[in-house]
Amino acid sequence: xxxxxxxxxxxxxxxxxxxxxxxxxxxxxxxxxxxxxxxxxxxxxxxxxxxxxxxxxxxxxxxxxxxxxxxxxxxxxxxxxxxxxxxxxxxxxxxxxxxxxxxxxxxxxxxxxxxxxxxxxxxxxxxxxxxxxxxxxxxxxxxxxxxxxxxxxxxxxxxxxxxxxxxxxxxxxxxxxxxxxxxxxxxxxxxxxxxxxxxxxxxxxxxxxxxxxxxxxxxxxxxxxxxxxxxxxxxxxxxxxxxxxxxxxxxxxxxxxxxxxxxxxxxxxxxxxxxxxxxxxxxxxxxxxxxxxxxxxxxxxxxxxxxxxxxxxxxxxxxxxxxxxxxxxxxxxxxxxxxxxxxxxxxxxxxxxxxxxxxxxxxxxxxxxxxxxxxxxxxxxxxxxxxxxxxxxxxxxxxxxxxxxxxxxxxxxxxxxxxxxxxxxxxxxxxxxxxxxxxxxxxxxxxxxxxxxxxxxxxxxxxxxxxxxxxxxxxxxxxxxxxxxxxxxxxxxxxxxxxxxxxxxxxxxxxxxxxxxxxxxxxxxxxxxxxxxxxxxxxxxxxxxxxxxxxxxxxxxxxxxxxxxxxxxxxxxxx
Numbered sequence: 001x002x003x004x005x006x007x008x009x010x011x012x013x014x015x016x017x018x019x020x021x022x023x024x025x026x027x028x029x030x031x032x033x034x035x036x037x038x039x040x041x042x043x044x045x046x047x048x049x050x051x052x053x054x055x056x057x058x059x060x061x062x063x064x065x066x067x068x069x070x071x072x073x074x075x076x077x078x079x080x081x082x083x084x085x086x087x088x089x090x091x092x093x094x095x096x097x098x099x100x101x102x103x104x105x106x107x108x109x110x111x112x113x114x115x116x117x118x119x120x121x122x123x124x125x126x127x128x129x130x131x132x133x134x135x136x137x138x139x140x141x142x143x144x145x146x147x148x149x150x151x152x153x154x155x156x157x158x159x160x161x162x163x164x165x166x167x168x169x170x171x172x173x174x175x176x177x178x179x180x181x182x183x184x185x186x187x188x189x190x191x192x193x194x195x196x197x198x199x200x201x202x203x204x205x206x207x208x209x210x211x212x213x214x215x216x217x218x219x220x221x222x223x224x225x226x227x228x229x230x231x232x233x234x235x236x237x238x239x240x241x242x243x244x245x246x247x248x249x250x251x252x253x254x255x256x257x258x259x260x261x262x263x264x265x266x267x268x269x270x271x272x273x274x275x276x277x278x279x280x281x282x283x284x285x286x287x288x289x290x291x292x293x294x295x296x297x298x299x300x301x302x303x304x305x306x307x308x309x310x311x312x313x314x315x316x317x318x319x320x321x322x323x324x325x326x327x328x329x330x331x332x333x334x335x336x337x338x339x340x341x342x343x344x345x346x347x348x349x350x351x352x353x354x355x356x357x358x359x360x361x362x363x364x365x366x367x368x369x370x371x372x373x374x375x376x377x378x379x380x381x382x383x384x385x386x387x388x389x390x391x392x393x394x395x396x397x398x399x400x401x402x403x404x405x406x407x408x409x410x411x412x413x414x415x416x417x418x419x420x421x422x423x424x425x426x427x428x429x430x431x432x433x434x435x436x437x438x439x440x441x442x443x444x445x446x447x448x449x450x451x452x453x454x455x456x457x458x459x460x461x462x463x464x465x466x467x468x469x470x471x472x473x474x475x476x477x478x479x480x481x482x483x484x485x486x487x488x489x490x491x492x493x494x495x496x497x498x499x500x501x502x503x504x505x506x507x508x509x510x511x512x513x514x515x516x517x518x519x520x521x522x523x524x525x526x527x528x529x530x531x532x533x534x535x536x537x538x539x540x541x542x543x544x545x546x547x548x549x550x551x552x553x554x555x556x557x558x559x560x561x562x563x564x565x566x567x568x569x570x571x572x573x574x575x
Contacts, residue, residue: 003307004123007087014076014083018131021073026136028066030143033277035059037151040270077131085124092116092306100315101381102341107309110193115309118188119302126299129292137289144278151271155257159282162250166286169242173235174293180232182301187225194218239290247283254279315341316383318401328393330489330519331355331378336387338373346385347373348542355535357488358517362530364563365539371523372413374539375491378521379408392488409487411495415474417466422451423458425466425477429484441483444510446503447476471498479507483514491521496529504529527564536560 008015035055043052096104096112104112141163148156198205198214205214254275261267331354338348348370355361363371376382377389380396389396392407399407409429417425426438433441438458442448450473454460466474475498482490490511496504508529511520522530530536531550538546538553538560546557553560 003088003310004084004127004303007091008080008084008127010087011080011083014080015131018073018076018080019135021069021076022132022136023139025066025069025073026139026143028062028069029140029281030147032059032062033274033281034147035062036277037268037270037274040273041268044270074132077128080131081124081128084127085120088123088306089116089120092120092310095310095312098314099312100383101376102315103312106341107312108189108193110196111189112309113196114185114189114192115302115306119185119305122185122302123299123306126296126302129295130299133288133292134296137285137292140285141282141289144282148275148278151274152258152261152267154261155254155267155272155275158250158253158257159279162246162279163282165246166243166282169246170239170286170290170293173239173290174297177232177235177294178297178301180228180235181298182304184225184228184232184298185301185305187221187228190221191218191225194221236294239294240287243283243286243290247279247286250279251276316380316397318404319398321400328357329354329390330357330359330392331361331521332388332390333374333377334388334390336377336384336389338370338377338382339385340382346542348377348384351387351544353535353537353544353547355519355521357519359534360512360520360522360532362533362536363521363523363539364525364527364530364536364560366563368541369539370542371539372493373542374537375410375493375521375523378489378491379405379410381410406485407487408489408491409482409485410491411475411478411482411493413494413497415466415471415478415495415498417462417469417474417477419464420462421456421459422454422462422477425462426458426481426484429481430486433484437484438480441480442476444483444507444514445476445480446499446507446510447473447480450476472500472503475499476507486516486518488516488518489521490518491523493523494525496524501528508532527560527567 035058039052039055042048043055093116096116099107145156145159145163148159194217198218205211255272258267258272258275262269262272333351333353336348336351337346339346351374363374365371373382377384378391378396380389380399380401383397391399391404396404418428423435423438426441427433429441430437435458439448442451451457451460462468466477469477475495479492479495496507499507504526508522512532522533524530527550533550535547536550536553537544538557540559545559546553548556554564
């Protein structure tokens with residue numbers, strides 16, 4: 001709730017005006033039974049048509065004033081809830097952007113999407129209803145009881161008995177359903193996760209003809225969600241019948257006691273009608289309150305889920321300024337170990353090496369040997385569990401975040417493009433880059449030829465994820481995007497896997513001829529792609545089992561020689 005209040009503070013005025021106008025509307029509603037009683041007691045009894053019409057005009061005036069107050073209140077409530085949800089969503093998105101890879105891996109992408117969308121929408125709806133009804137309904141309930149006492153204390157005792165029972169029903173059911181709604185949102189995460197996984201891997205699913213199995217898997221998640229929602233719905237459905245039973249018993253009591261009071265001459269017929277109207281108002285408002293409570297309980301469950309992400313501590317912090325350099329090497333690993341959150345074993349164990357400026361460093365090893373883990377420590381996507389990673393003469397932890405990411409450019413294994421144009425994607429590397437610089441980057445990435453063939457060139461549209469380009473084209477565009485910023489360190493994390501041998505060789509040649517001579521880390525499964533590297537790092541099960549040139553490793557590293565010979569025997573060593 002503190003997070004909700006924090007984002008609502010900037011909208012205090014509308015947050016106060018919404019319930020205030022609702023209270024005014026409720027106040028006018030409380031006068032209606034008194035006017036009706038007056039019509040019966042005076043106008044109808046005396047058959048005074050003029051009096052009846054004047055009182056009917058008063059009822060119309062009360063209705064119009066109440067309608068105006070209601071419209072104004074709903075406007076302010078909607079404005080406050082939308083603005084608060086918007087602020088909350090921006091804060092959540094900003095915090096997610098600040099989370100490290102470890103936190104995102106732990107929380108999960110699908111649940112973050114749910115909390116950004118469904119959960120915040122639930123919070124918005126709950127806040128809207130709270131501002132509109134949560135104060136109005138109790139005001140009507142207690143106001144009706146007070147007005148009933150002003151008419152007759154004996155009959156009003158029914159209100160004193162009925163109202164506590166109704167509150168026990170309402171808030172008792174809320175206490176039961178609130179934790180269940182939290183479980184509903186968790187099950188919704190599972191459904192969204194299965195959907196997201198199937199949509200992103202639809203080609204793999206179809207390639208292995210696994211549609212039936214995946215449909216069954218989705219059905220299992222969906223069935224579990226549906227059963228839980230039905231269970232919560234059945235409990236919530238008890239609200240209306242239980243309240244109606246209590247209120248109808250109250251009606252019977254009011255009419256019974258009211259008849260005795262009328263016969264004794266202590267109460268008029270119109271007053272009994274007013275008492276019944278007040279009990280009807282209590283019923284209507286408690287039903288509204290019950291529905292509001294259900295919605296608010298769901299909103300609170302969603303707010304707790306959002307707050308859990310907002311209060312997820314950051315595993316790494318960045319200084320506001322960069323510390324002075326300590327040596328001139330581009331990258332230095334000094335006895336570095338890495339253990340992922342929740343993992344039992346180390347992914348990297350006691351890694352030590354030095355990469356000088358302008359060198360090309362190859363990284364090779366079997367699947368799962370820790371190649372990506374190693375290069376992800378350089379731009380500080382993760383922090384080393386122990387040991388020190390130094391970048392351009394400074395420990396990576398002492399670099400200001402933006403400055404480090406400008407110095408180190410990473411092209412990940414999965415080529416990711418964003419909807420827009422080729423130009424807008426390339427400008428991610430440097431927003432101030434000219435067209436000439438963009439074409440230079442494309443030339444170096446071996447992508448200029450296919451871009452020139454496009455009808456709009458640099459302005460060719462890019463669909464979400466770059467799905468209107470082939471895998472090799474996407475990889476070359478992402479490499480060009482990294483080159484636009486002219487980084488001091490360029491990391492290609494198996495980002496040329498979709499390229500043919502000739503294009504791969506041309507790419508490696510152009511990287512060696514770059515004018516600013518960056519330090520290049522090439523992560524690859526192909527020994528042919530790394531044979532001309534100044535130094536090759538060989539990883540096996542998270543350990544650095546060899547480092548040196550291609551020739552040196554063939555003689556000294558059995559793991560590298562095994563990889564080389566397996567590839568050579570299969571098809572020869574491409575140059």
